[in-house]
Amino acid sequence: MKITIDEKIYDIDIEDTNTPLLWVLRDNLNLTGTKFGCGVGQCGACTVLVDGEAIRACSTAISSLENKKITTIETTEDKTVQKLQKFWIQEDVVQCGYCQSGQIMNAAGLLKANPKPSDSEILSSMNGNICRCGTYNKIKTAIKAARAEV
Numbered sequence: 001m002k003i004t005i006d007e008k009i010y011d012i013d014i015e016d017t018n019t020p021l022l023w024v025l026r027d028n029l030n031l032t033g034t035k036f037g038c039g040v041g042q043c044g045a046c047t048v049l050v051d052g053e054a055i056r057a058c059s060t061a062i063s064s065l066e067n068k069k070i071t072t073i074e075t076t077e078d079k080t081v082q083k084l085q086k087f088w089i090q091e092d093v094v095q096c097g098y099c100q101s102g103q104i105m106n107a108a109g110l111l112k113a114n115p116k117p118s119d120s121e122i123l124s125s126m127n128g129n130i131c132r133c134g135t136y137n138k139i140k141t142a143i144k145a146a147r148a149e150v
């Protein structure tokens, strides 16, 4: 089947089309910027965009993604993701870094749906993305800085 990831079309040969996107990204296509955390939809580490909306790649079957546009942290095209990356660096958000591609992609989904989220909308939208290093305050500061630039 053919899937579009970061503006490129991949023709993947996969027997079980119930395989989650995360496994296809990491194991079939070696796109390892998207992280495996819990594997069961609980941590947000695997977040990517599908048609601009944040979804969890560990819980999304590849069969549901034909003719959809998948965007990952490895995009070189998506302006919202790039803007967030700029503020992530400026605010020095990252500690170990493991959760951060999912954090940025979830924030990108938020800003695409709602370019000027309130502080409480930022909090509720980011609530399900876990960071074991506790970078939550810096993540919020970076999203607010990106929000101000829209």
Ligand code: FES
Residues within 6 Å of the ligand: 035, 036, 037, 038, 039, 040, 041, 042, 043, 044, 045, 046, 047, 056, 057, 058, 059
């Ligand atoms: S790895 Fe997908 S939500 Fe945790």
Ligand code: FES
Residues within 6 Å of the ligand: 094, 095, 096, 097, 098, 099, 100, 130, 131, 132, 133, 134, 135
């Ligand atoms: S920066 Fe380490 S888990 Fe978030």
